[in-house]
Amino acid sequence: AQKITQTQPGMFVQEKEAVTLDCTYDTSDPSYGLFWYKQPSSGEMIFLIYQGSYDQQNATEGRYSLNFQKARKSANLVISASQLGDSAMYFCAMRAINTGGFKTIFGAGTRLFVKA
Amino acid sequence: GAVVSQHPSRVICKSGTSVKIECRSLDFQATTMFWYRQFPKKSLMLMATSNEGSKATYEQGVEKDKFLINHASLTLSTLTVTSAHPEDSSFYICSARDPNAKNIQYFGAGTRLSVL
Numbered sequence: 720a721q722k723i724t725q726t727q728p729g730m731f732v733q734e735k736e737a738v739t740l741d742c743t744y745d746t747s748d749p750s751y752g753l754f755w756y757k758q759p760s761s762g763e764m765i766f767l768i769y770q771g772s773y774d775q776q777n778a779t780e781g782r783y784s785l786n787f788q789k790a791r792k793s794a795n796l797v798i799s800a801s802q803l804g805d806s807a808m809y810f811c812a813m814r815a816i817n818t819g820g821f822k823t824i825f826g827a828g829t830r831l832f833v834k835a
Numbered sequence: 836g837a838v839v840s841q842h843p844s845r846v847i848c849k850s851g852t853s854v855k856i857e858c859r860s861l862d863f864q865a866t867t868m869f870w871y872r873q874f875p876k877k878s879l880m881l882m883a884t885s886n887e888g889s890k891a892t893y894e895q896g897v898e899k900d901k902f903l904i905n906h907a908s909l910t911l912s913t914l915t916v917t918s919a920h921p922e923d924s925s926f927y928i929c930s931a932r933d934p935n936a937k938n939i940q941y942f943g944a945g946t947r948l949s950v951l
Contacts, residue, residue: 752937762926764879764942771937810878814938823869823940825878 725826740796742811753794754812841943858929864909865931885912919950
């Protein structure tokens, strides 16, 4: 069975500092994709970053980077130089190609609060 | 980036009426779209996978006769909540898979349904 776990229901970070949001996953499928989405209070899900299970390097997108530890089955999101606009709900997600088809499962989410 | 448009953003209806929600991929063709439901302060729950030109695949526990899905073209999927009841009140979000962008799912802005 596939599973995504986000153990931090809420996180606080000071503006301009870096923050790491944890995500662990479980799948028996050797081929999978990992995603992070941001959901501000408006409700829209915003794609942030993608990591493929066979990618050799950790994904980076601007201030977002994904710390991919395959052996540990973790895919933590690192946000550098936090901004007030980063305050939102963050979801980790996974799609296992062979066993999951194109279905993506989501973690419970982490609410990030950026303090001025 | 890819854009998915969802309409309406908010709808209030009387119990017993039907409500149609549209999801469009604006700059790519989506053979597969997904419909999610999100309860307050909860993660996304996949309701069904919408396949262009064929029947939708519903998740276990989702009533296919209540939540009708039509994927008539490569850019449009609709979700119709039939004979809506107050317990159907929720936030519904669609997403579309971009086959040209690592199958990343892009989300619509969501529809907040309130059934009186």
